[in-house]
Amino acid sequence: MAAAASSTSLKPSPSPTTASWMRNRSLSTTFGVTALSFRHSEPRGRRFIVLSMDAKPTILVAEKLGEAGVKLLKDFANVDCSYNLSPEELCTKISLCDALIVRSGTKVSREVFESSGGRLKVVGRAGVGIDNVDLAAATEHGCLVVNAPTANTIAAAEHGIALLTAMARNIAQADASVKAGKWERNKYVGVSLVGKTLAVMGFGKVGTEVARRAKGLGMHVIAHDPYAPADRARAIGVELVSFDEAISSADFISLHMPLTPSTSKILNAENFAKMKKGVRIVNVARGGVIDEEALVKALDSGIVAQAALDVFTVEPPPKDSKLVQHVNVTATPHLGASTMEAQEGVAVEIAEAVVGALKGELAATAVNAPMVPSEVLTELKPFVSLAEKLGRLAVQLVAGGSGVKSVKVTYASARAPDDLDTRLLRAMITKGLIEPISSVFVNLVNADFTAKQRGIRITEERIVLDGSPESPLEFIQVQIANVESKFASAISDSGEIKVEGRVKDGIPHLTRVGSFEVDVSLEGSIILCRQVDQPGMIGKVGSILGEENVNVSFMSVGRIAPRKQAVMAIGVDEEPSKKSLKRIGEIPSIEDFVYLNL
Numbered sequence: 001m002a003a004a005a006s007s008t009s010l011k012p013s014p015s016p017t018t019a020s021w022m023r024n025r026s027l028s029t030t031f032g033v034t035a036l037s038f039r040h041s042e043p044r045g046r047r048f049i050v051l052s053m054d055a056k057p058t059i060l061v062a063e064k065l066g067e068a069g070v071k072l073l074k075d076f077a078n079v080d081c082s083y084n085l086s087p088e089e090l091c092t093k094i095s096l097c098d099a100l101i102v103r104s105g106t107k108v109s110r111e112v113f114e115s116s117g118g119r120l121k122v123v124g125r126a127g128v129g130i131d132n133v134d135l136a137a138a139t140e141h142g143c144l145v146v147n148a149p150t151a152n153t154i155a156a157a158e159h160g161i162a163l164l165t166a167m168a169r170n171i172a173q174a175d176a177s178v179k180a181g182k183w184e185r186n187k188y189v190g191v192s193l194v195g196k197t198l199a200v201m202g203f204g205k206v207g208t209e210v211a212r213r214a215k216g217l218g219m220h221v222i223a224h225d226p227y228a229p230a231d232r233a234r235a236i237g238v239e240l241v242s243f244d245e246a247i248s249s250a251d252f253i254s255l256h257m258p259l260t261p262s263t264s265k266i267l268n269a270e271n272f273a274k275m276k277k278g279v280r281i282v283n284v285a286r287g288g289v290i291d292e293e294a295l296v297k298a299l300d301s302g303i304v305a306q307a308a309l310d311v312f313t314v315e316p317p318p319k320d321s322k323l324v325q326h327v328n329v330t331a332t333p334h335l336g337a338s339t340m341e342a343q344e345g346v347a348v349e350i351a352e353a354v355v356g357a358l359k360g361e362l363a364a365t366a367v368n369a370p371m372v373p374s375e376v377l378t379e380l381k382p383f384v385s386l387a388e389k390l391g392r393l394a395v396q397l398v399a400g401g402s403g404v405k406s407v408k409v410t411y412a413s414a415r416a417p418d419d420l421d422t423r424l425l426r427a428m429i430t431k432g433l434i435e436p437i438s439s440v441f442v443n444l445v446n447a448d449f450t451a452k453q454r455g456i457r458i459t460e461e462r463i464v465l466d467g468s469p470e471s472p473l474e475f476i477q478v479q480i481a482n483v484e485s486k487f488a489s490a491i492s493d494s495g496e497i498k499v500e501g502r503v504k505d506g507i508p509h510l511t512r513v514g515s516f517e518v519d520v521s522l523e524g525s526i527i528l529c530r531q532v533d534q535p536g537m538i539g540k541v542g543s544i545l546g547e548e549n550v551n552v553s554f555m556s557v558g559r560i561a562p563r564k565q566a567v568m569a570i571g572v573d574e575e576p577s578k579k580s581l582k583r584i585g586e587i588p589s590i591e592d593f594v595y596l597n598l
């Protein structure tokens with residue numbers, strides 16, 4: 001391995017003000033949802049929307065949202081509250097919106113993301129279930145999806161209990177009968193809950209609260225949830241059992257799992273056949289978890305004595321739905337989350353998440369992106385910027401036609417591997433690698449997807465250093481294998497393009513190119529020159545740039561040994577003209593040079 005050489009810095013680092021603006025800018029674009037600039041995924045050069053610093057983003061609220069949430073949104077953005085849009089109207093409107101807020105009544109389909117032309121950066125689901133949002137399409141379009149997972153838990157659990165008790169005592173049917181002028185005391189004899197077995201299917205937030213309340217009613221509660229920890233169930237006196245045991249031993253079954261491909265129609269003819277005759281079913285989760293046709297048959301045959309349903313496969317269900325019209329069915333129009341308290345809570349929860357995401361902050365309730373705690377984010381900020389810039393530099397060093405396929409990222413840190421979350425850094429390197437050579441917009445949401453789609457394999461490696469782990473990282477190295485470089489010295493001894501950087505005083509620096517050590521702050525743009533080390537080189541290049549009034553922010557020379565090969569890295573604030581670059585290239589002792597935009 002060639003000796004890495006000394007390096008000389010000729011200028012102090014830029015002012016902290018500039019540096020911190022750069023860092024903030026870089027962080028907010030991490031997630032591609034900043035209000036300051038939006039880039040469309042149209043072919044390069046065709047559409048490039050840049051809103052001015054004070055331009056407000058536009059948020060479309062497509063379903064009724066609590067006032068407190070709307071107010072929060074209005075303090076930050078232009079808010080368009082348009083309810084009951086047809087799918088076509090939604091697709092038309094969406095191209096003018098940066099964020100969309102929905103409840104369960106709006107299908108956010110692939111067409112919606114496609115129609116947005118890349119402008120839609122956040123979808124906020126004012127509630128829990130995101131089965132009405134095409135998550136794969138959102139991710140592919142780099143659109144963050146956030147939900148409000150906690151504010152309606154109690155409301156949904158209370159509604160579940162309300163349906164359970166109302167069903168057991170025929171409240172809805174009896175009420176209709178009295179209002180029809182009848183007095184049918186013998187017809188509406190109910191069943192008691194105390195001592196009966198309730199199977200809670202899905203022991204998450206709502207399921208747990210339902211179980212707690214049912215125990216208060218004196219029921220024996222069991223639960224089925226393949227992912228729930230047994231100790232959490234035990235703590236409230238609930239036994240976790242298998243699916244078959246739950247459905248076969250229950251007098252009442254209450255459904256609280258999400259609608260996913262594996263829970264779709266999970267209560268079907270085969271499973272109704274395993275239930276106790278006369279079982280009663282409550283569904284406050286999603287209509288699709290029940291095979292509704294099979295339920296009608298099970299109600300007709302008496303296997304299921306009664307059902308209380310808040311949710312349906314198609315909402316609203318058809319007027320002549322046999323299920324809704326069934327005499328033993330109690331139905332409500334998806335009211336689980338509809339309490340004053342829950343709606344205000346959900347509205348605030350989703351408004352904060354959407355505004356935060358538009359500001360470029362990471363949402364704690366992101367559904368399709370890794371959640372990075374804010375303290376980790378603060379610590380990683382300068383490294384986030386470093387990562388993107390190293391990616392940008394590395395890809396610009398690749399000779400045209402080489403095709404980037406294999407990228408290795410090395411993180412050197414004194415932290416234990418578990419103590420450093422690299423997903424954010426990997427996403428930023430991917431962004432840096434892909435954006436300069438394509439029209440694709442890359443952010444934390446779609447980085448891995450985009451890399452995979454373009455056939456770029458990114459592997460990560462850790463070097464665990466000795467010493468104090470105060471800083472999360474010592475250096476980051478990006479290597480691109482099996483390519484040629486337009487700057488031969490960027491190829492390391494092992495044959496890859498290699499760039500390495502560190503954070504110094506909070507500012508990202510390029511500290512290695514190929515086998516050469518340099519030290520140049522990663523701001524503005526960079527000219528890399530390979531030359532034979534000799535006096536006067538810095539002056540020659542500096543004077544060409546000076547003649548054109550191009551400000552040099554940093555210069556650094558890395559050399560193998562005195563008077564041998566050297567690499568000079570020059571940071572410039574402005575882009576030099578082609579003529580100046582040509583003149584630099586023509587300096588006799590300069591063997592190779594490249595201009596890199598950061």
Ligand SMILES: NC(=O)C1=CN([C@@H]2O[C@H](COP(=O)(O)OP(=O)(O)OC[C@H]3O[C@@H](n4cnc5c(N)ncnc54)[C@H](O)[C@@H]3O)[C@@H](O)[C@H]2O)C=CC1
Pocket residue numbers: 128129130149152153156201202203204205206207224225226227228256257258259262263284285286310311334335336337338
């Ligand atoms: N009717 C309404 O207005 C409302 C409906 N909901 C719905 O209730 C459901 C639950 O909501 P949360 O408790 O907040 O969600 P959660 O995510 O806290 O709980 C869902 C639980 O289901 C479990 N689960 C997943 N697959 C399962 C399977 N195959 N079998 C059994 N359990 C499984 C998960 O492990 C998790 O513990 C969601 O579908 C949500 O959309 C929630 C609020 C209001």
Ligand SMILES: O=C(O)C(=O)COP(=O)(O)O
Pocket residue numbers: 103104105126127128129130152334335336337338
């Ligand atoms: O939060 C959920 O999953 C719900 O089902 C509530 O739906 P909604 O917001 O009332 O349309």
